[in-house]
Amino acid sequence: MRFRGLDLNLLGVFEGLMQTRSVSGAARQMNLSQPAMSAALSRLRDYFGDQLLVTHGKRMYPTAFAESLAPQVRECLATIESMLATSASFDPLTSQRRFRLIASDYVVAAIIAPLLERLAEQAPGVTIQLISPDDHSSQLIVDGKADVMIAPEQFMSTDHPSELLFEEEHVVVGWSGNGLFEQPIDEAGFLSAGHVAVAIGSRSNAAFADRHLAILGKVRRIEVSASSFTTVPWLLIGTPRLAVMHKRLAQAAARMFPIASAPLPFDFPLMREMVQFHHTRAQDEGLKWLRSRLRDMAYDQKI
Structure with a gap:
């Protein structure tokens, strides 16, 4: 599919190259051959009129233009992924959706584990992928690689919406x-x-x-x-x-x-434990449902 002459598949190629800084690494990540990845990089260079990544020694380094383009491409890909994941309605009984949650082992033990017991009946087809928090957790939300992050208030980004999940003693x-x-x-x-x-x-x-x-x-x-x-x-x-x-x-x-x-x-x-999500997913019915279930469980688990 093309938009203003650009093959939109090349946006994913650009993101893969920026992540790996390697033609062969991006090819492996995207299940493409190395020649196909090289050809895709050449097409990107032609379209944008910039080298994008230049080789120095055994590594590739992004140009200043590529660095400025990267956050816009990530935002675009996150919006597309959100559009594809979102439907006008969400039925937990029939949904086969996978939710990716960033949460500490404390939140998993205290809130998510008991919630999963309920979801086994309420949403039998829904799956949960748990991601341990680290220094780059907020970026996973930005890149669309995680649906929600649960963390204390001071770890919330000001660039995306967050809401109080519960207060903790x-x-x-x-x-x-x-x-x-x-x-x-x-x-x-x-x-x-x-x-x-x-x-x-x-x-x-x-x-x-x-x-x-x-x-x-x-x-x-x-x-x-x-x-x-x-x-x-x-x-x-x-x-x-x-x-x-x-x-x-x-x-x-x-x-x-x-x-x-x-x-x-x-x-x-008191510790204010928050839940954060990408601003493009504010109206995602599935995420609204998940956040509601998390709030219900946090309330039920309160001593």
Whole structure:
């Protein structure tokens, strides 16, 4: 299909080349032969009157024009994908749609796992692809490679709509055999205990709780730093360690692990967990349905 003389299939080729910076890599990604990919790049160069990618050593580098074109092409492809995925109506009982969700293991354990139990009956043909958050999660929304991202408010992009999914409290958790839980935990006992902290992503970003404890000046003795929320219970059992955990996750974990929880011995801010989606999908009936189900489950899981 052509638009103003441009074969629209070449937009996908351009995106593949910009991602891989390699003719052979883009060819493998798009299941094309290397000669076919080279020919497609040549057609792109002719159309735009620019080299787009130039070879230096063993790598290809985009020109300034290609860099300026890239976000427009991504936006165009995301809009097309949204158009193809969207219909005037959405019937969960008959839909075969696949939704791609960016969510932490905390959200998966506390909200998505119990939701999937319901969807087994309410939407038997719908599938969910879970994507772990990282430093590039927002870009997956921009590129149309994820449908929604669930994360604390500070991780939301201002370029796309987001809405409150739920507010979350934090509690102190520890092994149920930990003597500290035999009476209310005070601040001195909390700070003197060894702790498990959580650092997320390749840059070991502090989680919401750890970041706000630092802001409040609550200096703990960190004995273990975990890379995920759901590993924390394993690191508490049989030890005097404590951790600060989302209340919904603590509730879910207590059904499977011998852990106890107690209120934090000082005021602590609520975490606002948001859901974000591409602005071209604001009227997507399927995503409206999914966001509604997520909100319902978050409300039902509230302690």
